[in-house]
Amino acid sequence: MNADTxxxxxxxxxxxxxRDVLRAQRDGVAELHRDAVHVGRDARSQFARQVEASLQVQxxxxxxxxxxxxxxxxxxxMPVSTLHGAGINVANLRxxxxxxxxxxxxxxxxxxxxxxxTPLAALVALCERLTEGKTA
Amino acid sequence: MNGTEELDALRQxxxxxxxEAETLADAGRAHSETRAALRQRLEMLHAEGSRRLQHIxxxxxTDGKAPGGEFEVLTGHGAANLGxxxxxxxxVPDILxxxxxxxxxxxxxxxxxxxxxxxxxxxxQLFEAELAEERxxxxxxxxxxxxxxxxxxxxxxVLWLDPAA
Numbered sequence: 001m002n003a004d005t006x007x008x009x010x011x012x013x014x015x016x017x018x019r020d021v022l023r024a025q026r027d028g029v030a031e032l033h034r035d036a037v038h039v040g041r042d043a044r045s046q047f048a049r050q051v052e053a054s055l056q057v058q059x060x061x062x063x064x065x066x067x068x069x070x071x072x073x074x075x076x077x078m079p080v081s082t083l084h085g086a087g088i089n090v091a092n093l094r095x096x097x098x099x100x101x102x103x104x105x106x107x108x109x110x111x112x113x114x115x116x117x118t119p120l121a122a123l124v125a126l127c128e129r130l131t132e133g134k135t136a
Numbered sequence: 137m138n139g140t141e142e143l144d145a146l147r148q149x150x151x152x153x154x155x156e157a158e159t160l161a162d163a164g165r166a167h168s169e170t171r172a173a174l175r176q177r178l179e180m181l182h183a184e185g186s187r188r189l190q191h192i193x194x195x196x197x198t199d200g201k202a203p204g205g206e207f208e209v210l211t212g213h214g215a216a217n218l219g220x221x222x223x224x225x226x227x228v229p230d231i232l233x234x235x236x237x238x239x240x241x242x243x244x245x246x247x248x249x250x251x252x253x254x255x256x257x258x259x260x261q262l263f264e265a266e267l268a269e270e271r272x273x274x275x276x277x278x279x280x281x282x283x284x285x286x287x288x289x290x291x292x293x294v295l296w297l298d299p300a301a
Contacts, residue, residue: 007295015285015294115284122287123294130291 007131012124019124022117026110033106040099043092047072054086072096143276146269147286153262160254163245170239171232178228185224266293 051070058065066075066086072093075083083090223231246254269286270293276283 005292006297006299008297009295012295116282119287120285123285123289123291126289126291127295131295 007134009131009134012127012131015120015124015127019117019120022113022120026113026117029106029109029113033103033110036099036103036106040096040103043096043099044072046089046092047075047096050086050088050092054088057087140276140281143269143272143283146265146272150262150265150269153258153265157255157258157262160246160251160258163251164243165245166247166250167239167242167244169247170242171236174235174239175228175232178223178231181220182223182228185220185222188220189224263290263293266290267296270294270296 051066051068054066055068057063065082066078066088075088076093076097080090083093245251266289269289273283273285
């Protein structure tokens with residue numbers, strides 16, 4: 001390669017566009033992932049408060065309906081009537097699971113995007129350095 | 137061999153050539169060149185030692201007293217470099233012969249000329265291999281096959297425009 005070498009700048013622009021598309025996708029999915037994590041955390045806090053309230057009632061009554069370390073997943077296995085009786089919001093429980101699944105799916109999508117984006121961005125940076133100030 | 141396997145094979149070829157270039161860069165000096173460099177260094181020391189010995193002899197012949205400075209290290213009063221004197225007394229071939237076992241103990245490498253020639257061939261082969269990889273990547277992309285780019289690919293090969301095209 002010498003000073004007169006011409007470069008395929010159209011290809012560089014295609015690579016840059018692909019990088020930009022992937023970056024935008026990554027940012028969008030990262031936001032969805034953050035939202036899902038946030039929703040899941042709120043729902044878990046709400047669930048914890050409901051369990052705590054239910055335990056106080058249980059103690060006052062001398063009941064033994066739910067365990068102090070009840071997890072949302074275990075709660076979903078219980079009969080709806082029991083949950084209602086214990087003051088556990090079933091819809092909130094489902095939103096915990098949904099948010100968890102959504103966060104996992106978004107994390108997987110992010111891994112897939114990054115697997116393509118990381119080497120592509122590195123390559124585009126090399127190409128940009130090589131062609132700095134040059135025209136096709 | 138499907139498209140991805142072909143690409144894997146081309147990338148393996150690039151990796152192999154890079155590894156060979158790295159091995160070549162890390163290879164030690166050729167024994168022949170080490171011996172030649174040693175000989176040159178010892179001959180310089182020999183010349184210096186001969187001059188000193190002549191000076192001692194001449195001074196002794198003139199006033200009957202040899203200058204003591206040349207042998208200070210022997211009397212423990214200084215740090216004279218005895219290398220030149222040893223070379224002048226024992227001669228370069230004998231000292232070289234004694235040093236040769238240390239040379240032989242080192243890994244033998246290519247000569248400077250052979251290294252430069254092989255390095256040039258490897259660089260050309262590597263560029264051709266990177267071009268072949270890029271052609272395959274472009275072919276797969278044109279077919280709509282998702283291809284992950286290699287972050288350390290040669291940008292010169294990626295953006296290569298064949299002057300003959």
